[in-house]
Every structure is written in C-alpha cells, then in structure tokens.
Amino acid sequence: KQEVTQIPAALSVPEGENLVLNCSFTDSAIYNLQWFRQDPGKGLTSLLLIQSSQREQTSGRLNASLDKSSGRSTLYIAASQPGDSATYLCAVSFYNQGGKLIFGQGTELSVKP
Amino acid sequence: GAVVSQHPSRVICKSGTSVKIECRSLDFQATTMFWYRQFPKQSLMLMATSNEGSKATYEQGVEKDKFLINHASLTLSTLTVTSAHPEDSSFYICSARAGHPNTEAFFGQGTRLTVV
Numbered sequence: 001k002q003e004v005t006q007i008p009a010a011l012s013v014p015e016g017e018n019l020v021l022n023c024s025f026t027d028s029a030i031y032n033l034q035w036f037r038q039d040p041g042k043g044l045t046s047l048l049l050i051q052s053s054q055r056e057q058t059s060g061r062l063n064a065s066l067d068k069s070s071g072r073s074t075l076y077i078a079a080s081q082p083g084d085s086a087t088y089l090c091a092v093s094f095y096n097q098g099g100k101l102i103f104g105q106g107t108e109l110s111v112k113p
Numbered sequence: 114g115a116v117v118s119q120h121p122s123r124v125i126c127k128s129g130t131s132v133k134i135e136c137r138s139l140d141f142q143a144t145t146m147f148w149y150r151q152f153p154k155q156s157l158m159l160m161a162t163s164n165e166g167s168k169a170t171y172e173q174g175v176e177k178d179k180f181l182i183n184h185a186s187l188t189l190s191t192l193t194v195t196s197a198h199p200e201d202s203s204f205y206i207c208s209a210r211a212g213h214p215n216t217e218a219f220f221g222q223g224t225r226l227t228v229v
Contacts, residue, residue: 031215043119043206043222044157051215089156091218099214101147103157 002027002094006104013080014112021075021107023090028068031093034101035064035075038087047075047088080111115141117209119221126197126228134192134224136207142187143209147218148180151204163190197228 003026013019023033032051036044048057048064050073056065063076077084087108091101116139126132136146145164149157161177163169163184171177179201181193190209194201206223210216 032217034217036220041204041225044220046217046220049217091157093214093218095214098162099145099210100159100162101208101218102159103149105156 002092002097002102004090004092004102004104006088006090006107008107009105010108010110012110012112015080015082017080017111018076018078019080019109021077021088021090021109023073023075023092023104025071025073025092025094025102027094027096028071029095030068031095031099033064033066033073033093034091035062035073036089036091038089038106040087044089077109080109082111082113085109085111115139115209115211115217115219117143117207117219117221119207119224121224122222123225124227126226128198128228129196131193131195132197132226134194134205134207134226136190136192136209136221138188138209138211138219141209141211143190143211144187145210145214146184146190147208147210148182148190148192149206149208151206151223157206160192194226197226199228202226202228 035047050066061078087106089106148160161169161171169182184190207221210218
C-alpha cells in the first residue's frame with residue numbers, strides 16, 4: 001500500500017530561521033508530488049508541484065526537492081516569517097493508484113515573532 | 114492556476130436530512146474529480162474518485178450509498194451526504210484534474226458541514 005509520511009508533525013521556530021520540512025513515500029513509481037499550505041479552517045493553497053522527472057522547484061522563499069529513488073521530498077523555507085505559520089501538506093500521485101493524490105499527515109508550523 | 118469552485122462553504126443541517134455539495138471547474142474541463150474528507154487536526158482522506166460519465170470509485174470503508182457522487186459533466190461534480198448524522202460533520206474538499214494523471218490537481222475551498 002502506498003503511503004506518505006511527514007516528519008515532524010509540528011515545528012516551532014523563531015522568525016528568520018531557515019527550515020526544512022520532510023515528506024517520504026513508500027513507492028518510487030510516482031507521477032508527481034505537490035506541496036500545499038493549509039491555514040486553520042481553510043482550504044488548500046498549492047505551493048509547488050514537482051513532476052517525477054524533476055529534482056526541484058522554486059517559488060520565492062520556497063524550494064522543494066524530490067529524490068524519487070529514496071522516496072523523499074523536502075520543502076525548504078528560507079527566512080521564515082510569522083505569516084508562514086500554517087499546516088504544510090505533501091501529496092503524492094502514485095502510478096499504481098491511478099494518479100490519486102495521497103496526502104501525508106501534515107506538519108504544523110509555527111513561526112514566532 | 115486553474116480555479117475550482119466549491120459551494121457551499123458552510124452548511125448546517127438537521128440529522129436525517131441530505132446535503133449536496135457542488136464542485137465546479139471554472140476554466141478547464143475536469144476529466145477526474147476527487148472528494149476528500151478532513152477531520153479536525155487530521156490530514157485529508159480520499160473518499161472517492163470520479164471520472165466524467167462514469168460511476169465513482171470509492172475508497173475502502175466509504176459507504177457509497179451514504180456519500181453519493183455524481184460527475185455528470187466535465188465541469189461539475191456533486192457529493193450528496195444522505196441521511197446525515199452528527200458523525201458526518203467534517204470538512205469536505207474536492208479536487209479536479211484535467212487529462213493525464215501527471216497533470217496538476219486543483220482544489221476547491223472546502224465545505225464545512227455541521228449536522229445537528
């Protein structure tokens with residue numbers, strides 16, 4: 001069964017720190033991987049999409065990497081700000097699941113002023 | 114990115130009644146739509162996948178007679194929670210994708226359902 005795991009479940013950092021969120025998945029046969037942000041009580045905001053043939057994607061202070069062979073992705077946030085506080089979710093589209101997006105449990109990030 | 118509109122954003126209903134949630138792709142044709150459920154402080158759990166014109170494929174443990182999914186057109190899918198009970202209270206989110214499974218999936222804003 002394909003699974004997606006995110007570590008840590010929660011993270012608290014002071015403002016200005018660079019930080020890394022981790023996502024691992026059990027099957028390297030994937031179409032793509034997406035990172036999302038979710039604010040409390042709200043829907044999902046798409047941050048980055050990495051296709052299986054890509055190694056990384058960047059958007060502003062965010063950089064996502066993908067290592068398919070080891071089943072890992074990281075989301076790097078540079079110079080964190082209090083406005084970055086949210087839950088970050090990664091989701092993987094697996095070949096053997098017909099492209100269904102399977103979500104990790106999320107990392108709840110708190111950036112303290 | 115493409116826009117997926119979900120309606121209503123919030124709904125309160127009485128036990129025993131049915132509630133319909135709509136998911137529309139506004140600027141693209143969604144050949145595949147997904148419905149997720151999210152409990153407080155938990156991640157999104159896939160309920161079902163629907164392809165336009167076909168019956169939905171439900172995940173294990175999801176009652177298809179309780180959660181009716183219709184994907185009658187390339188821009189609209191609906192989720193009907195039938196005979197709702199308080200334990201059905203949750204956050205429901207739809208997602209839509211055009212074409213191949215390697216294309217990006219876009220998400221609606223979610224619907225907060227409260228059954229009283």
